[in-house]
Ligand code: ZN
């Protein structure tokens with residue numbers, strides 16, 4: 001052991017760090033910190049995280065350890081740090097060692113991150129060697145999850161493996177003082193991916209030429225398929241009604257709103273009201289799509305979001321987006337950037353597949369040759385009560401783990417049917433997948449299977465049990481059953497609304513087995529009695545539940561047909577409540593005489609008319625009754641359009657009495673009908689209905705509080721995407737002294753189900 005004449009004795013230190021520490025500039029950060037503190041030794045990635053061996057003066061070692069925790073790079077997240085004093089080693093310098101994969105270990109993987117300020121500055125700096133290079137990135141930004149094929153996260157295991165670095169890029173990659181030190185996707189115009197423009201009648205064009213022709217076509221009102229970070233977008237001028245209508249026609253998506261993108265916040269603010277929290281979320285490293293209240297005088301095509309008072313805006317999140325939207329006279333300020341798919345199919349992400357599937361949708365293609373390994377849709381959020389609230393959790397967030405409030409053996413939870421996500425869980429990590437979508441066709445199912453395979457591979461995790469929904473016919477359930485059989489694993493089924501409840505508990509880091517009141521309000525979920533549940537007030541926790549209260553069953557005539565036609569649901573509700581089908585009512589008028597008599601026969605003879613307690617279907621029925629929406633072209637349309645017209649000043653409400661565990665909507669429906677026939681305005685009727693549901697939530701919780709002494713309430717299910725209802729219910733419940741848990745890390749819709757399945761299954765594994 002060497003003793004320096006001036007300093008105290010040298011010591012050794014070993015540090016293990018777990019968390020998001022790979023691909024986020026962590027090793028260069030440690031390196032530079034070590035140099036600054038005059039330490040020797042090394043740092044390396046392991047498949048568990050990052051490992052450090054450092055030698056030096058004890059005071060410096062302590063300061064080094066402190067700085068690791070307080071000054072780490074913005075994208076890194078330390079979940080666990082362990083350090084121990086060891087014998088010093090005789091290293092002369094500090095170095096970064098190559099990665100050490102260990103079988104069976106796993107490490108969290110960084111999501112894709114939007115372009116950082118530094119890269120953006122270089123992109124528009126004529127003196128920079130990456131001036132106008134559409135694939136500029138650095139350690140602090142760029143693609144991650146979408147290009148990773150395997151771990152550890154090193155270039156040869158990404159889709160950048162086919163782009164050998166030029167000497168300039170290599171120098172930056174090797175220089176610990178450089179912002180691109182060990183940035184795996186680093187590239188430049190000399191060595192990296194490039195743009196190419198394809199159309200049927202012209203020869204391919206490359207790089208800046210490709211960009212300029214794409215911009216020219218957009219300006220002329222054409223529709224382009226643009227390859228992005230996690231898949232293809234379909235783009236067109238958002239202020240050009242013909243272009244937007246044409247895109248709608250080609251996509252066969254009649255009413256569902258399109259996402260829009262603007263170059264900067266100032267442009268978005270011309271069209272929407274943007275709060276401080278919304279501004280922050282739009283420009284966060286994740287750059288999700290944010291639902292914003294549109295200004296009444298906004299001049300975009302009304303075909304972008306028909307019958308809605310919100311617009312879903314994105315800011316550019318890749319260098320290519322910035323170049324594509326760069327302001328210039330006559331160029332569209334706002335582009336539609338909707339997912340590149342035919343209605344209901346998954347978003348295209350492979351070049352061949354895009355050419356096949358999108359050639360009838362797009363006039364031209366703006367491609368690049370950096371492959372996307374896994375498709376990832378844009379995340380969709382809104383701000384609720386000043387904080388982010390998920391509608392869809394995908395790009396920028398997946399595959400970040402949801403921290404679980406208790407430890408789990410390795411589990412695979414396959415989620416639900418609509419808005420599917422799956423979850424691979426182990427220890428205290430719930431690796432919740434990117435958005436898979438509605439599992440109604442082969443493409444989506446294939447992408448679900450591939451996603452599961454990829455996650456098990458990436459996180460080196462083999463499930464010891466498979467968890468699924470109670471619904472026997474869900475594609476995800478069938479997959480789970482097959483897999484459990486093939487691999488001889490236990491299969492655990494969790495009731496849908498119980499999974500909503502436990503997902504909301506996990507979302508709020510609820511640790512105990514204490515039961516809470518769960519308001520699981522959604523469209524569809526298979527009940528323990530075989531009926532279609534959806535207006536459920538449960539009392540339960542991780543270990544089980546009791547169905548304390550639920551909406552009275554009504555027939556769902558023709559199943560899915562009535563989900564697509566709220567008018568039919570309105571008449572089914574009237575029939576069940578013994579109320580007449582007045583000829584002047586909008587749903588009665590919207591259905592022809594034949595359909596009405598067929599419907600009546602179905603109801604009377606209970607032909608293909610399963611029973612449902614669905615809250616979503618009650619929203620549909622009311623929306624149709626008061627003349628808002630008779631036919632839904634996308635899920636939730638009737639409720640979303642009703643929410644949009646609510647009169648904020650209306651305080652009236654209708655009775656929804658609870659008796660013997662049943663909530664009977666007959667009183668509500670007959671009062672609503674009377675008001676409608678008396679000519680009360682639609683906005684006031686819509687408001688009274690929302691007020692009634694908020695009141696019901698309060699009544700039910702008060703009843704259960706007096707029975708069980710419980711004052712915690714969890715709100716989950718797709719109905720809670722309704723901001724008006726959520727605001728009103730939260731107000732009522734808080735005023736009455738309830739502790740209300742709402743979703744914050746997960747969407748309230750079925751995108752949360754997989755996490756709920758994991759939490760409920762842990763108990764059953766014991
Ligand atoms: Zn950057």
Ligand code: ZN
Pocket residue numbers: 165166167168169170187188189190191192
């Ligand atoms: Zn290069």
Ligand code: FE
Pocket residue numbers: 496500522523524525717718749750
């Ligand atoms: Fe649900």
